[in-house]
Amino acid sequence: MRTDLSSWLYEGLRDLSLAYGPPGSEDEVVGLILDRLGDAAENHWRDGMGNLFVKIRSGKGPRVMLVAHMDEVSMIVKHVDEDGFLHIAPLGWLDTRVLLGQRVVVHGKRLIEGCIGAKPPHITTQDEQKIVPSFKDLYVDIGASNSEEAASLGVTNGAYVTFPSHFSRVAGTRVLGKSFDDRAGCVSVVAISRLIHEERVDCELYAVFTVQEELGLRGASTIVNQVSPELAVVFECTVAADTPGNPASEYVTRVGKGAAIRVLDSSMLTRRDVVEYLVRQAENNGVPYQLQVMTGSITDAGRIHVQGRGVPTGVISTPCRNLHTPNLILDLRDLECVVRLGYYAVANASSFLSSHV
């Protein structure tokens, strides 16, 4: 894997992002993660929330916890009307403006394709075109003629609705797909764990894959007391707004400019010595990085760093365009930067821990 990290990451991201993992139903992702970890996993368990814990190393060195969330922004059926249309509610933060006309997958007895209906422009007034729809205005059409036909397909209240799987290489080293948030983080944690295992780095390492992050960091609420880490690093896929119409001051991060080290978001102000430690690892090892300050987002780190006696926690992210939409674009070179930086952050953790109490 070390000799061919980029193609390993390409395949890992492809397979993990093609899987479905709506909040509360992350089992398919769990299976793929355990397959990819292979013999790097010493043992594993799942807690009462469904979080997956994998022990990677049992050394005498620092106890480090790597974290990524398995769930993806999704929707759920809240009502099937008599004409067979599905009324939906969001599971996670979705902008209804990007949902109109989208294809979706409804998780019934089998996966059933459908679409979020949109009024054709031919019959839409100019005033209507200015209105941002709310979830109560949206519906999913799976072609059912009535609620009985939907029920016969296993589509009733509580059925999950996700964006359809797709993955393609676009220009250069960039890829287009769904659920990179946070399968990019999952594949990063798997890759770092494999590297630490292969290099026999002296540490006690846990890889933790959380559930229900998109509903407000719920899975991460229970993880610290099961591991008691001395250092935690969360791996995310984060906003890159380096697109037409946005001033440079609003980019947050830029695709192709390296791993994003988070300084501030609305759930955590990263300890200054943690930021400096991660920056030092990047600079000492020639890993391109960017510093991220963003008030409009949260990560599992927001829940982790305030648990127990407090946990020094960092966040390293892969920049990604169109976050929380069906069509995300990231650069595989950034993903590789995240993995390399994460590896050095674990391998040199003793230098961080010895520099303060």
Ligand SMILES: [Zn+2]
């Ligand atoms: Zn995320």
